[in-house]
Amino acid sequence: MPVGAIVGIIVGVVLAIIFGGGYNRLVQLRNQTRNAWSQIDVQLKRRYDLIPNLVETVKGYTKHERETLEAVTKARNMAEQLSSAGAAERAKVEGELTSALGRLLAVVEKYPDLKANQNYLALQEELSSTENRISFARQYYNDSVLKYNNSTQTIPYNVVARAFGFKSGEFFEVTAAEERKAPKVSFT
């Protein structure tokens, strides 16, 4: 066999390994971001399901808070409608829902009877856990996207990414500065 052919075969094999391995790795990373995204989805849905219950419980104890309650319901419905939108748009409506909920929980401060209600306490635990889950899911999703994006931009993966059309992922950012903090669930 001529030397040229042997060199050609070796180069071909090396390229195949690099491309094959790179492709698999990118698929793996992309799947990870997709799984992470579906986890955010699950937790946001969980929050939609909790809100009507919360609103009902609060309604029974309060008289003058109709506006706050309606704002929460409205924000919830709005967020649910946009639940198939992209990360950036969705982050915005979910952020609004978070702040509406924060206002409602601040209002509850004025009603000691409600705060002592077992049903409300259980709901409050579920709600604050859901808020935590959303932020942990977001954290994991953003880290996965960062890792995936970093890979698509570095050698040798960038070549593979361009060849097979791996697009970079979109971060799930909370826009307003006040929403970066944990929701106010303080009842001192």
Place this chain on the structure above:
Amino acid sequence: MWEQISSNRRRSIALTIGIGAILLLLGWLIGFFFFANGYAGLVVAVVIWAIMNLVALFQGDSILLSVSRAKKITKSDHPRLYNIVEEMQIASGLEKMPDVYIIDDPALNAFATGRDQKRASVAITSGLLEKLNRDELQGVIGHEIAHIKNRDVLLMVMCGILLGSIVMLSWIASRVLLFGGSPRSRSSSSSDSGGGIIIIIAIVLMIIAPIAAQMIYFAISRKREYLADASSALYTRYPEGLASALEKLAASTQELRSANKATAPMFIVNPFRGKGRSAADLTSTHPPISERIRILRSMTGASFANYEQAYEQVRGSRKAVLPGSALVGNGEVEIRAPRPEPVEPLRAGIERRRETSQAVWRMNGYNTIRCDCGTWLKIPPVLQNSTVRCPHCGRINPT
């Protein structure tokens, strides 16, 4: 940063092989000593090891959990704990929700088990559960989930089995030696001068092997504790939670009743920390708690790089504690604000105690219901009535 930390794994595999080599050497020498045939001893060593492995593989989790007298709970038994485990499962990207167990014990401790990520369990003592607030509990659970995620449990079980085999083999051999007389008299055909040296080596090794293997085991275990602490800080974005939980753990002097030497590395803090033990003890399964707290408190961000920096600062050394592959490409990770307690600390403490004691009652088959007058009624499993009268106010409550 989320993938398997490979260089750490490689180092651990090397250490495991090291312990394995000690086991084989010991087996060979014992075989030479008792049967005048090294291979026979090798076979014995491997058989002991294989049996222990099989048992651990199929029954390990349930043995560990039942030895620790842990009881599995569902979400309704203790919603807060269950929620926090689920939160940490999400934060770590663990595939499946681990089973949650409570150990009814006033000592403060927690551990994780499970040979793979799909079949893992987290256990915590009731004592710890009632002492920690939400952020602290999150830090502890984050540490345990990190053990599962970093495959520490599998590694520690594998090393533990090897260690156990070595101890067992040495123990059997030393008993035979003490009570069985001199086995060499039966095989007088072999040359005496060479045999004598081997006897001495075998005896020395029988004494040293368990200690050496234990030291390796403990060295691996300590490294893994640092990594789990760093991971917990990363998952929770709040190192102070774990730091303050560790502080409470350090203040407690109660020893866990159901722990033993082999299960010690599984716990979040060494269950046998006696008084007067020197800080950097070689035979300790865990780094000193005060040091772990100081490292967590000197972190300026929540990333692995921040942990590494804090470690070097506290220890005053430039020797890396986290594997290099964990430190690249993290970006900036901010520490979050503490989550406010929903009620004042004193009442929160009382409520946690009630919550935990109810979970423990439920674990034992009791049902707790609340009467309208505010009294909690505990219904024993033997009571078959459909209603029960409140002893406090006389109301009739459905069971």
